[in-house]
Amino acid sequence: MSAAGKYAVVTGGASGIGAALCRALDLAGAHVLCTDIDGAAAERTVASLSRRARAARLDVTDAAAVQQTVDDVVARAGRLDLMFNNAGIVWGGDTELLTLAQWNAIIDVNIRGVVHGVAAAYPQMLHQGHGHIVNTASMAGLTAAGQVTSYVATKHAVVGLSMALRSEAVPRGVGVLVVCPAAVETPILDKGAVGGFVGRDYFLQNQGGRPYDADRLARDTLRAIDRNAAILVKPRVAHAQWLFARAAPALMNRMAMRFVSGQRSRQAQRSAAGTADAG
Template sequence: MSAPDLTRKTAIVTGGGSGIGASLTRALVAAGAHVVCADLDLAGAESVASAAQGLGSATARRVDVTSADEVQQAVDAVVAEHGHLDLMFNNAGITFLGNTEDLTLDQWNAIIDVNIRGVVHGVHAAYPQMIKQGSGHIVNTASMGGLMAAGLMTSYVTTKHAVVGMSLALRTEAAAYGVGVTAVCPAAVDTPILDKGEVGRFRGRDFYLEGQGIKNPVDPDLLARRVLEAVAADRALVIEPRQARMAWRVGRLAPIFVNKAATKFIAKQRALAT
């Protein structure tokens, strides 16, 4: 499928200063959209926005997704300038990796605030505007961790399951208003998140790749293109790469087998970390 034409479309990408968000910003600008690259790290967002090339344009904005007011202000600013908001990418996220008993309540609260409430704030701000204009698309970045479950990333899996459930439920409501909803569920993506959020002695990158049965992480630019194709086709889920789609199907058909395999993998990881 060729890249969609997004000329004169407007978009907000949270977590746009790095990783998947940066790739989405670049892909949107290349497709002709005007993009607000929103991130807590304003310098990172400015760097991405200034480097994006294409028929569209990008501006940077500092947005803390844990603040409903800041997310609402970003949406209001786009509508005030352009009269509409066409695409809302709720992409900002964090992760913690390690034994669940080692997680502090502060860490639990942080990941819930960003990964769940951050998406809720984006939906709460953008969805009423899209209903009003009778069009639009909301894209929520989840993870394979939102479709399948494995230990040592319990807090992350919890939040991403919530994002998938929210997206699929909202999709059934939003269709009546001409609004689409898509959940993005990639396996390990080659972004800085693979090397962040480690708890204890567990190493993120190797854990994510081995645990998801892939040799190489997903290229974020390729993922961004797949996401825009999915939006154009109004697909409910984006699952990348092919091995991830196969694993998801196996998990649906044989959940007990997958649970046992995950339990063995966790035991191996704990032994390696001691």
């Protein structure tokens, strides 16, 4: 399914992967509704796109608002072709430091936000007989390491939801794709730190310090939609890690233990150095 002429909703579209998806869709000739909890930032994203693109403020934790967004597109266009459930947050740090409020926040955005998008878009797509749902997960939804425990839990849920839904949806004319990138150059690399956690250092350790380009991932995603792929894993090193984790889960877990121990040691060293400098 080419994106040209299609109507798409992108959540979390103001920055990072979401903004890159909006740019790729616009370039491909789609009608894009860029949504984000930061409505002004969504407007800035759309300002560089064609007149087909629009922006709207949307809190994905508000099920009624997500439903209204989908309903508005359908009322305007007569259909919804592409639903990108992309909005997400991360908390990084030792699990015991997370508050219940932080757990609830990440569950609300990363899981319920996707559920709300599916609940709003999927019945409409079944009714019209076509469409595609694209859920942004992460390599954290395919492998597991500590210090991003809540993020891992939510992204595993998104992968499971997507694969289960796909088994129902594809025979009925609706595609489902789950996108599982390793570290991508987005603001999320520098957010959600708890304790001495440094997200950029953590997420880039297995990529040689080089994040994947968000615009490249967006182009990869549109190609994956065109071939009705079930899952997209990028870059190649991440795909190799995923295959390794499937083949040797116990060994992968031991490697994760060593990785987390190394991260905690580096965090302690940075903290000690900062204390010494302050003294």
